[in-house]
Amino acid sequence: MTNPPSITIMGLGYVGLCTAVSFASKGFRVSGYEIDEGKVEQINSGKATFFEPQLDTLLERSLRNGFVASRKIMPADIYFITVGTPSKADGGIDLKYVRSASHDLGRSLRNSDGCRLVVMKSTVTPGTTEKVAAPIIQAESGKAVGKDLGLVANPEFLREGSAIEDSLKPDRLIIGEMERKSGDTLLNFYGTLYRNRMPEVLRTTPVNAELIKYANNAFLATKVSFINMIANLCQKVPGADVEVVARGIGVDNRIGMAFLRAGPGWGGSCWPKDLRALKTAFSESGVEAPILDATMEVNESQPFRLVEAAKELLGDLKGKRVAVLGLSFKPDTDDVREAVSLRVIGALLDEGAKVSAYDPAAMENARKVLGGKIAYASSSVEAIKDADCCIIMTEWSEFGKLGPEDFRSNMKNLVVIDGRRVYDPSKLSGMRYAAIGLNRTQETRILGGG
Ligand code: UGA
Numbered sequence: 001m002t003n004p005p006s007i008t009i010m011g012l013g014y015v016g017l018c019t020a021v022s023f024a025s026k027g028f029r030v031s032g033y034e035i036d037e038g039k040v041e042q043i044n045s046g047k048a049t050f051f052e053p054q055l056d057t058l059l060e061r062s063l064r065n066g067f068v069a070s071r072k073i074m075p076a077d078i079y080f081i082t083v084g085t086p087s088k089a090d091g092g093i094d095l096k097y098v099r100s101a102s103h104d105l106g107r108s109l110r111n112s113d114g115c116r117l118v119v120m121k122s123t124v125t126p127g128t129t130e131k132v133a134a135p136i137i138q139a140e141s142g143k144a145v146g147k148d149l150g151l152v153a154n155p156e157f158l159r160e161g162s163a164i165e166d167s168l169k170p171d172r173l174i175i176g177e178m179e180r181k182s183g184d185t186l187l188n189f190y191g192t193l194y195r196n197r198m199p200e201v202l203r204t205t206p207v208n209a210e211l212i213k214y215a216n217n218a219f220l221a222t223k224v225s226f227i228n229m230i231a232n233l234c235q236k237v238p239g240a241d242v243e244v245v246a247r248g249i250g251v252d253n254r255i256g257m258a259f260l261r262a263g264p265g266w267g268g269s270c271w272p273k274d275l276r277a278l279k280t281a282f283s284e285s286g287v288e289a290p291i292l293d294a295t296m297e298v299n300e301s302q303p304f305r306l307v308e309a310a311k312e313l314l315g316d317l318k319g320k321r322v323a324v325l326g327l328s329f330k331p332d333t334d335d336v337r338e339a340v341s342l343r344v345i346g347a348l349l350d351e352g353a354k355v356s357a358y359d360p361a362a363m364e365n366a367r368k369v370l371g372g373k374i375a376y377a378s379s380s381v382e383a384i385k386d387a388d389c390c391i392i393m394t395e396w397s398e399f400g401k402l403g404p405e406d407f408r409s410n411m412k413n414l415v416v417i418d419g420r421r422v423y424d425p426s427k428l429s430g431m432r433y434a435a436i437g438l439n440r441t442q443e444t445r446i447l448g449g450g
Pocket residue numbers: 123156157158159160161217220224258259260261262263264265266267268269270271274329330
């Protein structure tokens with residue numbers, strides 16, 4: 001093994017590319033294996049394949065540091081598997097990319113010598129690293145895993161929108177080692193990467209590491225569904241406001257402030273898929289998961305609360321123009337995978353409304369899903385022009401800058417439904433405003449009637 005070790009990242013999707021450039025920008029010799037030729041070319045030309053803050057700058061720096069994407073697996077000391085694990089129809093995860101990456105990697109290691117380490121970063125159900133990846137790598141490489149070749153499950157916790165930051169400053173490292181030596185090798189690498197900012201480390205078995213990742217996402221989703229459930233009650237209790245309730249419980253450090261922002265529900269490429277996979281793991285083990293069921297159930301109905309609010313304020317939505325601000329599943333990303341905006345738009349269209357939408361980054365991706373069903377505006381002001389109602393779906397910072405004047409001078413009907421609590425209702429006097437988790441009795445009081 002060279003010092004510092006050389007790295008190959010297997011799969012340049014979200015986690016793979018962000019991980020690759022984070023390592024390469026710190027001076028490590030990194031290459032990326034990717035089977036999609038178009039992606040390889042685009043990355044090597046310095047253009048990231050998706051939007052993520054800081055990514056373009058880091059990619060440029062990485063390419064200068066010798067990072068290269070390739071359809072071949074470049075020999076390295078440490079291989080990180082970062083391929084996708086999409087949902088199957090039954091809710092379980094499809095391991096075809098894990099299998100093919102393990103196969104390709106095993107093949108490429110057949111004639112190599114020296115001690116190598118393989119790190120499973122993809123989110124995989126318990127047992128996958130040892131029972132699926134290890135036998136394939138072993139069979140294809142002719143090397144004994146745990147002896148000639150190390151294998152560690154090391155789940156990734158980066159968030160879209162802050163992926164680079166999370167990758168460079170993680171709060172913990174979960175090292176699921178099959179044997180001590182592999183864990184030591186990976187920790188040595190992380191020691192060189194993070195130096196005096198070494199995060200907290202938990203060393204455990206691969207199965208526990210795999211479970212930690214699922215339990216982590218499921219717990220956070222439960223926290224959000226919980227506050228969304230409380231928000232729904234707040235809306236019915238005169239004078240109640242979920243923001244205040246969330247602040248009040250969040251200061252209890254046993255609960256914590258994070259992930260208590262009530263909204264129209266959670267989406268994205270990870271939580272929905274991971275919760276379905278976890279649910280399948282429970283079912284397959286014959287264990288009930290009522291909390292998981294409730295977390296998913298709350299999330300199923302949550303987006304439609306916004307449509308209900310629009311109907312309450314406007315009556316029949318048939319023929320009404322509704323502006324939807326925000327299409328990505330959260331701010332600072334162009335990702336619309338399982339975004340709740342798509343479900344809200346679907347429901348609005350079913351009600352006969354005409355939708356005009358705007359998002360600072362996700363227009364192209366939304367267009368691929370929604371096609372000609374809605375109108376695409378080039379700015380938030382254009383989206384609200386002549387609208388009967390404006391629904392805030394994603395808390396992009398630029399939406400918060402829209403002031404009462406923008407609404408007054410552009411909208412036909414002054415109705416704002418704030419799905420993300422972007423506005424201070426006291427500054428929207430004269431407008432009809434409804435928000436997640438805010439009782440309208442209070443709104444009436446603040447706005448002085450109407
Ligand atoms: C999530 C986890 O936070 C990461 O740790 C994990 O690595 C990642 O999944 C993954 O498994 O790959 P991400 O999907 O990027 O990251 O998004 P989050 O920031 O966790 O948000 C998830 C959803 O919950 C979003 O739709 C967001 O709008 C919503 N949310 C989040 C709320 O509605 N309220 C909150 O208080 C927090």
